[in-house]
Amino acid sequence: MKLPLHVIEGREGLAGLLELLGASEGQIRFVGGAVRDGMLGHQVADIDCATLLMPDAVMERLQRAGVKVVPTGIEHGTVTAVLPWGPVEVTTLRRDVSTDGRRATIAYSNNWHEDASRRDFTINALYADPLTLEITDFFGGLEDLAAHRVRFIGDPLTRIAEDHLRILRFFRFYARFAYGAPDADALAACIARANDLMALSRERIAMELLALLRLPDPGATVELMENIGIFRPVLPEILADGVARLRDVIALEAACGIVPDAVRRLTALLPPDPGLAEQVAQRLKLSNAQRKQMMLAAGWGEAFPQDPRALGWTYGAESAIDRYLLSGDVGADAAIALLASWSRPVFVLTGKDIIARGVRPGPDVARLLQAVERQWVAEGFPTRDRLDRIADMLVTGR
Known part of the structure; x- marks a missing residue:
């Protein structure tokens, strides 16, 4: 099976980069999301590559050819080549020496199967030859893609013990790619190890949670996570009515043509309490702008003025739209439509x-x-x- 040609077409400088890094000698392959999404027919934004070359050798070859290269993750074997159309991450094949659930100590490898074995899900361990576009699939990832199934590579409990964040990643990938019931072994492992999430940094939890909530319709997955206790160790404030409110917000966003917003959706999961929203934002170490957005949006339980523009004047149109979306009140769609096209006037009196x-x-x-x-x-x-x-x-x- 081959990677569709559209994945690499129109990417200026990519062919030259691949040749510099030994494509003709089999020293580099496409890997991960570009292969996965390309095989699904999805738009591919980023290209990642795996290589037999050492990071220093990658940098030396690219610098000698005048290609800008940045050591973005050099301690993990990753450098980033900056091409005219965008960045390409190039990572040396690796194996894990030790893991503690939060970070891994790695060693470089020259074995493609060994590199694939340390990845999380079968659908993320797909490689493609950059010249022939032939797919290398060690763990049945192509079959899982066809079945819209997300499976861990090997024993799920072992993979979660290596990196606890894989619990949240499993549900994000399930929400994005899967149909039907989740893989039973994966689900059981996530339930059994949910408390491991407490060992992670709040930033990593926030990154994955917001990535999940940013998907077009994560409502069913979030409901599943709440029902089986995944959120309890890190976000005990999320309750069943918050999940129902999230699903209503997702539906109203779609009906009103409003772009999904992860921070708004996170606020939907919480009670309408600005003080609580601030505590959650601080615990997750969100940015100041995100914290402010949550606090303003969490006021959706307050009375609304007769004219939606008055709310827009006080809090800004975006925050007012957040409140109307979260309230789900009758007439919210009309208020949102008005605010979406409203330009805030200037109060000229001094x-x-x-x-x-x-x-x-x-x-x-x-x-x-x-x-x-x-x-x-x-x-x-x-x-x-x-x-x-x-x-x-x-x-x-x-």
Whole structure:
């Protein structure tokens, strides 16, 4: 079986890179996601390669040919070649010397089967010759792809003991590629070792969780994970009603043409409590922007103004859309449509305009300016003439 030609077509500089790294001598192959996705007919964004060459030799050959190369993961045997169309990761064949569930000590190898044996799932251990495009499949990955099945390579408990993050990766790949019931051995191992997730860094957990939630429709998989206790060690705040809310949010996003957002979907799993959302965001070590988004979105349980634009004015259109999506209230779709096409107007009045109406500089200026703004928003952002009349009325009482 061969890798479809479209995977490599139009990628400027790729053929030259492969020749530099010994394609004609069998020293390099495509591996992993590019092969997997290509065989499924999916769009392939990134190209990864495995090679018999040592990392230093890879860098030396590319630098000598004028190809930009970055030692992105040199301690794990990975360097990145930067081509005109994008990066190509090149990793020397490896075997694990020791593992502790969080990190592995590796040694380089010259054996393709040994390199494949350390990978997580059969569908990720597919290699393709860059010249003939012939697939090398050591563990039945092609059959699993055809069956839309995700299986660990070898004993699932052993693979999870090597890297606990594989529990979450299993469910992410299941949500993305699988149909039907999950592999029974894999599922049993994930349930048995769920507490191992507590040994992982919060950043790694967040990375996998957000990657899962970013998929088009992870609702059924998240529900399965909640039902069997996968989240309990790391996100005990997730409850059954949160999973139901996530599924509603996914459906409403699709109905409204809103791009899926992983942080919004994570917030859906939690109770409507901004303080709790902040705690979860901090525990997962999310970015400041993500933490702020969660806190604002978690206010979806508060009362909504009659005009959705008023909420957009207070919190920003994106946060207001998050709240309407999470609330699922009747009319939320109309409010979302309005906010999606709304441009926030400019409140042009300043403190000088209040002072010009006879108010002495001081706290009263700010108080009156805020009162004018509130009335302007309540009236639906009327024109400057009406804004001036509002200011006159509130300052002079007429």
